[in-house]
Amino acid sequence: MSTLVFLEHHGNELLKPSLGVLSKATTLDQDVSGVVLGSGVRGLAEQAGKFGAARVFVADRPELEAPLPQPRVDALAGLVRDREFDTVLFASSVLAADVAGGLAARLGAGLNWDLTDLVQQNGSLIGKRPALGDTVYVDVGWKDGPRLALIRPGTFDPQGVAETPSVEIEDLEPQFEDFSLAATMVEQAHAESEGPSIEDADVIVAGGRGLGAPENFKLVEELAQALGGAVAATRAVVDAGWYPYATQVGQTGKSVSPKLYIACGISGAIQHKVGMQGSGLIVAINKDPNAPIFEYSDLGVVGDLNDVVPKLTELVRQRKS
Amino acid sequence: MKIAVCVKHVPEQSKRIDPATKRLDRSGEGAINPFDVHAVEEALKLKEDRGGEVVVVSMGPAGAQDSVRKALAMGADSALLITDEAAAGSDLVATANVLAAALESEAPDLVLFGQQAGDSDGAVLWAAVADRLHRPVISQVANLSVADGKVRGKRQTEFGYDVIEAPIPAVLAVSDAINEPRYPSLKGIMGARSKPQRTVSLSELGLEGGVTGEAGSKTVVQALSDPPPRGDTVKIEDDGSAAEKIVEFLAERKLV
Structure with missing residues (x-):
């Protein structure tokens, strides 16, 4: 098994759901890599080492500054093909779903979504997915690799494994398709109003x-x-x-x-x-x-x-x- | 402007998975995926504003004709239904292969999707289709505008609102907050039958069996199981005393 975890970030922090998936991946595979795609994001790679990534690939490019899916599909497709990853995991989000869907098409790969668990069963990877309004649980698998999966956010908690991680960082030089750069961010993540916090309410x-x-x-x-x-x-x-x-x-x-x-x-x-x-x-x-x-x-x-x-x-x- | 709207025919009510095939049982009554109705509505609004035509594209069993006709009754101009036994059991990529081939033959300026499939909870198809078509994609669009050969979508993410712009032709998925879909008028319903509707097989789209259906799918369903047990749930009908009952319920648990 060779697993790649898509590490989403916002505001110069890796997101908790992504780190949770990374932690989970290290329980299934001894050699887990993470990938960080963005602009000015090289420093984020170290963070991933604390959660068990042996290697972090970084593409630090202006084309990846805005959180848009298609240039990320280009970067991931090249990486998965070059390094022959057989498993690519995403914590589901608006961005990650679009990246995973595009990558599945690009690689002709199987994508299972909304998974609430991942297990090894008789040597194959199985995803658990609640379906039909959570009234039935479906065990889903993949015929062959690369196996793509979107994990329901909040499913796995990040588990720190190393205070001073020895993470290997590798730079990527992705090639972008013209159509992947056609969409542009005009205005990003604008919260329209502030209200009282609901996160601490009883x-x-x-x-x-x-x-x-x-x-x-x-x-x-x-x-x-x-x-x-x-x-x-x-x-x-x-x-x-x-x-x-x-x-x-x-x-x-x-x-x-x-x-x-x-x-x-x-x-x-x-x-x-x-x-x-x-x-x-x-x-x-x-x-x-x-x-x-x-x-x-x-x-x-x-x-x-x-x-x-x-x-x-x-x-x-x-x-x- | 030519707008294609992809719609899915989904089972109504008593949804179940067939234990033998491990596919969703599609034998009963079906209806247009409620999320897709918002995409049809948005396409019709664009057409009313700017002129052009709206074509409905669907892949599904013969019964999907009902969903296609609903979109026509709302005001779409024509429909293309891809129906073929060999397409049954298609996963994401297998479905994207077929839809992309159909959309290529239609050559629309915009392709619209609803925000998710009501049966499979899938919310990724547009991204796969856009990749196949080599077109830009904007998803979760809650507000859409077209000007100067470009489409602009405002959409919500985990962090707030993004505004994204893309040149036409483009693929978009709209959220259910984008509009309030119209109901088909009686005239619309009566007129739907006489609108151009084509039903095509995979070979008529120039596709071979291996790219779709179960054969063309890379994911498999291994097993079904019951969900983990939950605590008891109590459901009551309001007979005028529901508020008292809620207070009692909360008081027993020291929450009021």
């Missing part, structure tokens, strides 16, 4: 598209205030401009683990679930009895949140006074 009341209109967030805010909690939102309503980005829970937002999470008008798609499934107790209020969120709520209420939430707020206020 109680979170979250609102989704089922609220029906942005002004109905006041129901959520009042309940949160009564409970002494914070307000969170789903990606759909944040993208629609109903609520600030800083409050977003889910795959492209924050991961939260309060003692109590009350979901109002949230259907509970998998992208939301991955951001809040660590909550102590989950209460869901939704008018659709088939909403996926009921499958992982401790208490599910099928009903109109316009009735239930104000009443609940009032009852909580009465108890507290």
